[in-house]
Amino acid sequence: MKVDPITLEVIRNRLIAASRDIRRTVERAAYSPVLYEVVDFSCGVLDSEANLIAETPGLPIFLANLSDAVMATYKTIGRANLRPDDVIICNDPYNGGGTHCPDLVVLCPAFYEGEIRGWAAFRGHTVDMGGIYPGGWYSNTTEIFQEGFRLPPVKLMVEGKPNEDILRLIRANTRVPDAVLGDIRAMIAAVRTGSKRLLEIIERYGLKVTLAAFQEILDQGERLSRAAIRRIPNGVYSAEAFLDGDGNDDAPLDEKLRLKVTITVEDETMTIDFTGTAPQCRGPMNVPEPSTISSARYGFKIVTTPDLPNNEGFFRPLRIIIPEGSLLKPRFPAATAMWPAPTTTIPDLILKALAPAIPDRVRAGHFGDSMADFIYGIDPRTGRYYVCAEPDGGGYGGKPYEDGESALFSMDLGDTYNVPAEVAEVRYPWRVERFELIQDSGGPGKFRGGLGVRRDYRIIGHRAGLTVTTDRVKYTPPWGLFGGKDGKPNITVVFRKDGREERWRKVSNLPLEPDEVVSFQTGGGGGYGSPLERDPQLVLEDVRNGYVSLAKAREDYGVVIEGNELKLDLKATEALRRKMREMEAAKVGQDAQ
Secondary structure (H helix, E strand, O other), rough: OOOOOOHHHHHHHHHHHHHHHHHHHHHHHHHOHHOOOOOOOEEEEOOOOOOOEEEEEOHHHHHHOOHHHHHHHHHHOHHHHOOOOOOEEEEOOOOOOOOOOOEEEEEEEEEEEEEEEEEEEEEEEEEOOOOOOOOOOOOOOOOOHHHHOOOEEEEEEEEOOEHHHHHHHHHOOOOOHHEEEHHHHHHHHHHHHHHHHHOOOOOOHHHHHHHHHHHHHHHHHHHHHHHHHHOOEEEEEEEEEEEOOOOOOOOOOOOOOOEEEEEEEEEEEEEEEEEOOOOOOOOOOOHHHHHHHHHHHHHHHHHHHHHHOOOOOHOOOEEEOOOOEOOOOOOOOOOOOOOOHHHHHHHHHHHHHOOOOOHHHOOOOOOOOOOOEEEEOOOOOOOEEEEEEOOOEEEOOOOOOOOOOOOOOOOOOOOOOOOOHHHHHHHHEEEEEEEEEOOOOOOOOOOOEOOOOEEEEEEOOOOOOEEEEOOOOOOOOOOOEEOOOOOOOEEEEEOOOOEEEEEEOEEEEEEEOOOOEEEEEOOOOOOOOOHHHHOOHHHHHHHHHHHOHHHHHHHHOOOEEOOOEEEEHHHHHHHHHHHHHHHHHHHHHHHHH
16 A cells, blocks of 8 residues: 555654664663763664664664564574564574674564564673673684673563573673673663554554555665666776784784675666675684675665665665675684674775765775774772773765864764763773874875874773774775875774883783773874865864874975964975975886886
């Protein structure tokens, strides 16, 4: 049946509101800052066949693979064995979890007239689900069994009553049970609320109208997506990047993990092919297939319909090819703790590949990593164990019309936030000593890359542990486009009490002594266009704002700024830029010979 446009839009927005209610419930009821401050989660409403119908802003990398959790539930528990008021939980990367062990999926079916008519779904990060070290992210695991307590889809609530057996198992397998179980209770409340909102829509508009609206929402998404693909010139486009080894800092210097993407655009369809990507690795940099699909869909959405609410229909014209046994589709029991590192680069690669076709709709490379960090130990103020999980924001690439953004979280993390300094100092035994933009971190260009961020924590009164899992440092820094230069890469620095400085990309369970400082320093975005084409007045403003140093203004942009008053010398700038262009042309000629 047809649904009139006004009713359709009311239902569409009520579904989005239902997703938003899931989010609000978690933000208000969760115990851990990684949920109520960082918002390291996503939530949505799906139909009975596991098609995403509506979402609320969250982690883009989570949303497009929530359907896998529903399908795994049907396969593992059985559709006929589900009942009203059941709540399902899972985190197994190879059976419904689709990411790594710290990420929990919680689902609640919406029953109407004795049948499942839809699902309220949530996926979010918990601070600890067991594993060899606190936090759940590691640089040195070699199989999934080392990475934490795994749950296939199981009933957490059975017809509205808590399954105490499952809750006891979770409590026994986490270092911080009060926080984790408190967060799980918030998740349960959230999806039950979302399921209730879905049933309210059905009761208000009737089952036939609601199901017809579901179908029309998906069909509209498909039509809009196909129209957007038609605006991209037909052709075959490719790009590649190299990740920094299999996860351990002591990996051989010549070890690289290749990511390759080939995109074929043909009229109203697009194929994203990962053939040529490295085989699955021994370490934890492997990506479960649902997360690879989700990341490819994210890149696809950016270049087609980035401003429209997401649903499964948008991806009907998209075909994704992932080689079996590759880094992006590993075989069990490959370790997956660091799956976000490859997936953060995939949307960047899609933009890079399509840059020749749609230069006015892409940007240069961003800092390219979640920069996730985990600090943990026993709080001397309370005597209780704590685990803090937190990402860091960095710079995005310059665009065809403006500079890249500074201090935003990675593409995969989407609408997440940092833990505010005030919250960090109250919740944890640290002192925030520095939180600032990093000068000269953005790649030079006609439109400059955004700046990275430096955040320093001093450990107070106890020994702590640190895990960081940073990539895009050695082989593929944030790239520039169309003559723009690369941005500064990511790094973590530990300042020891004896004056030593240690620089880390990836390390698990590194001891930190009292009064030592850990400094998280994210990269900047790449530049777009030649820096010699940048308006000298903009370079002067960057220098005055502290974004670009005087030396780099001259060296990278050919802009001469004199005196303590920072005055622009246009005549000297024109002469310097003319000389730099001549030197560039001579170099190009030598390279051609």
